[in-house]
Amino acid sequence: MGILARSSAAAMTEHLEAVPPLPSHTRLRGPETGLVMLRGRAGGDGAAFNLSEAVVTRCSITLSDGRMGHAYILGRDDRKAELAAVLDAALQDPERRPALLSGVIAPLAAAQAAGAEATARKAAATRVQFFTMASMR
Amino acid sequence: MRPGFADPVLDTQASFRAILEAMSRPGRIQRLEAAPTPPAPLAPATAAALLTLVDAETPLFTDVGGEAADWLRFHCGCPIVPQPGQAAFALIVGAPPSLSALPAGSDEDPQAGATLIWQVAALRGEAGWRLSGPGIEREHRLEVRDAPASFIGEWAEMGRAFPRGVDAILCAGRDLAALPRTLRIREG
Numbered sequence: 001m002g003i004l005a006r007s008s009a010a011a012m013t014e015h016l017e018a019v020p021p022l023p024s025h026t027r028l029r030g031p032e033t034g035l036v037m038l039r040g041r042a043g044g045d046g047a048a049f050n051l052s053e054a055v056v057t058r059c060s061i062t063l064s065d066g067r068m069g070h071a072y073i074l075g076r077d078d079r080k081a082e083l084a085a086v087l088d089a090a091l092q093d094p095e096r097r098p099a100l101l102s103g104v105i106a107p108l109a110a111a112q113a114a115g116a117e118a119t120a121r122k123a124a125a126t127r128v129q130f131f132t133m134a135s136m137r
Numbered sequence: 138m139r140p141g142f143a144d145p146v147l148d149t150q151a152s153f154r155a156i157l158e159a160m161s162r163p164g165r166i167q168r169l170e171a172a173p174t175p176p177a178p179l180a181p182a183t184a185a186a187l188l189t190l191v192d193a194e195t196p197l198f199t200d201v202g203g204e205a206a207d208w209l210r211f212h213c214g215c216p217i218v219p220q221p222g223q224a225a226f227a228l229i230v231g232a233p234p235s236l237s238a239l240p241a242g243s244d245e246d247p248q249a250g251a252t253l254i255w256q257v258a259a260l261r262g263e264a265g266w267r268l269s270g271p272g273i274e275r276e277h278r279l280e281v282r283d284a285p286a287s288f289i290g291e292w293a294e295m296g297r298a299f300p301r302g303v304d305a306i307l308c309a310g311r312d313l314a315a316l317p318r319t320l321r322i323r324e325g
Contacts, residue, residue, distance in 0.1 A: 028140050029212070060211075062138050 004087055005073045007108045009080035012087070019103035020096070022086050023063050031059040031078040057081040063089050138204075141173050141188055141212040148173075152189040156306065159315035164268040164277035166260050166314045176204040178230050182308040183256045190252070191215045191226050198224035198239075200231050221251075230256040236291045239303045247300035250318065258282040260309045270320040278325060279314060281307060289322050296321065 004012065016022065033055060040051040058072045059081040069089025073081045087104065090096050142148035148171040155167040172181030173188065178201060191197055191213040198221045199206065206217060209228075218224050221238045233255055242250035265280025266289070295302050295318065302318030316322070 026140060028138055032145075066138075068138055 001071070001084070001088060003105055003109045003112060004071065004084040006112055009077055009083055011108060011111070012080065012083050012104065015104040015107050016083075019099050022090055023065075025061040025063050025069075025086050025089065027082070028060040028062055028068070029058070031057050031081040033057045033076050033078075059085040061085045061089060063093075065093070067092050138211060139174060139176055139208060142171070142185075143173070144171075147171070148185070149189050152185040155313060156186060156189060156315065159306070159313055160304070160317055161272050162277075163270060163272050163317055163320045164262075164266075164279040164314055166262055166279075166312050169311050169313055172311055176208050178256070179205050179208075180256055180308055181311050182313045183228070183230070183254060186254055186306055186308060186313060187213055187226075187228060190254075195225040196223055197226045197228060199228040201228065224251055226252050226254060228254045228256075232285060233288070236295050236303050241295070241298060241301040241303060244301060247302070250301060251303050253303055253305040254308065255305055256308045257284065258309060260307060260312045260314050265325045267323040267325050268316075268320055269323075270317075272317070272319075280325070282309075289324060292316075292320075292322050 034057075035053040036056045038051045038054050039048045041048050054074060055076055056072055056074060057076055057078060057080075058070070059078075060068065060070045061082065062068050063086075067089045069085040069087070069092075071081050071084035071088055073084060087100065091100055091105075151171045152169055155169050159165065159167045169182045169185045172185040174181065175184035179187075187197075187209060191209070193214045193216070195215055196218045197209065197213070197215045198218050199209070201209075209215060210217065215226075221227055221234050222240060224239065227234070227239055233253065236253070239251040239253060240249060242248060259280075259282040261280040261282075263278050263280075265278055268277040268279055269275070299318065304318050305316040307314045307316065
């Protein structure tokens with residue numbers, strides 16, 4: 001779900017073209033947009049405080065075979081939330097799972113890993129080495 | 138799992154309006170057109186009242202189980218409590234529990250009294266019980282099919298504790314009628 005939540009609706013649609021079509025579904029709830037309060041802790045173990053609110057879209061669907069899929073995504077993209085929920089339900093089906101994993105999830109994961117690595121590379125290129133007492137010894 | 142309201146915002150508003158109308162005109166039957174198709178044993182009007190009134194802050198006591206309870210947990214997000222005494226709403230599709238088992242609030246906080254959502258076999262005006270009280274000019278008639286004989290006695294007993302008490306919403310099919318605690322019921 002994390003991979004789906006981080007990718008865009010356009011990327012999902014593009015990869016879905018290569019795999020057998022998704023089953024038809026009924027909307028149970030949403031897609032609907034709301035706010036959730038993000039809570040933080042100073043230093044990871046301090047007292048919890050309210051950091052800010054985030055816009056979240058959620059969607060729950062059911063397939064004709066009774067499997068349910070849920071998705072909560074950051075942002076207001078209704079179509080992405082619905083697609084992620086349908087994929088969540090379809091991935092529970094052992095017959096569809098291998099094709100979806102290799103056709104949709106794996107390429108999305110690879111693209112995200114490549115993006116993260118590119119960012120890390122850019123950051124590493126501008127890294128400054130501070131000479132501290134420890135490194136000088 | 139079945140979906141809830143087709144249009145969550147407008148359908149909830151329409152249902153709320155119907156419940157308000159029912160409470161202001163006790164015993165008058167309101168028809169809910171925009172009701173969902175809930176899992177058995179819930180009737181459309183019962184489901185519409187629950188989706189409109191019950192949420193995460195209102196503990197629900199219910200005698201339904203299985204798919205219907207799951208449906209309620211998902212769509213209303215309400216905690217389901219095992220004892221009627223802890224409930225803000227009681228959903229009853231079978232024989233109603235004794236009214237004294239439900240919280241009646243206190244003299245300082247009568248609004249803490251529970252609301253009984255009672256699904257009955259059928260509702261019919263122009264026959265049955267004779268209702269009088271605030272909101273009724275002379276008399277309303279309401280026939281509640283298969284209502285237990287002890288109900289009127291219990292209702293009168295509860296009336297003596299006013300302002301403490303329990304309000305009831307009766308649902309059958311797509312029909313809904315309300316019995317606020319100020320109502321006096323006599324056998325027809």
